[in-house]
Amino acid sequence: MAKQELDVAWQAKIKEFRASGQTQAAWCEENGIKLHILKHWLIKSKRQPVIDKANWVELKLPKKEEKQYSSIIVKIGSASIEVHSNFEPELLSSVVRVLMAQC
Secondary structure: OOHHHHHHHHHHHHHHHHHHOOOHHHHHHHHOOOHHHHHHHHHHHHHOOOOOHHHOOOOOOOOOOOOOOOEEEEEEOOEEEEEEOOOOHHHHHHHHHHHHHHO
């Protein structure tokens, strides 16, 4: 299984665990998973949240000969981010990751 597929699979398992209301030990026993592996993925998911690709929407910007915009507003949950034409992609990516983890 590829790393990205493994991350997505564990993200789903973590959601199932959290929704179960069970203790870590009880959930692991019921699902045939070793406790230390669940703990590893819980820690990893807090440090580096996996973003579900289904949450992303393609944005088509106008062609150069069409009207130019100096900024756009991106809304994620109750947060709004104004993105100007000279934005830093890495910074925007980091901010979006943090906001998505909060949703």
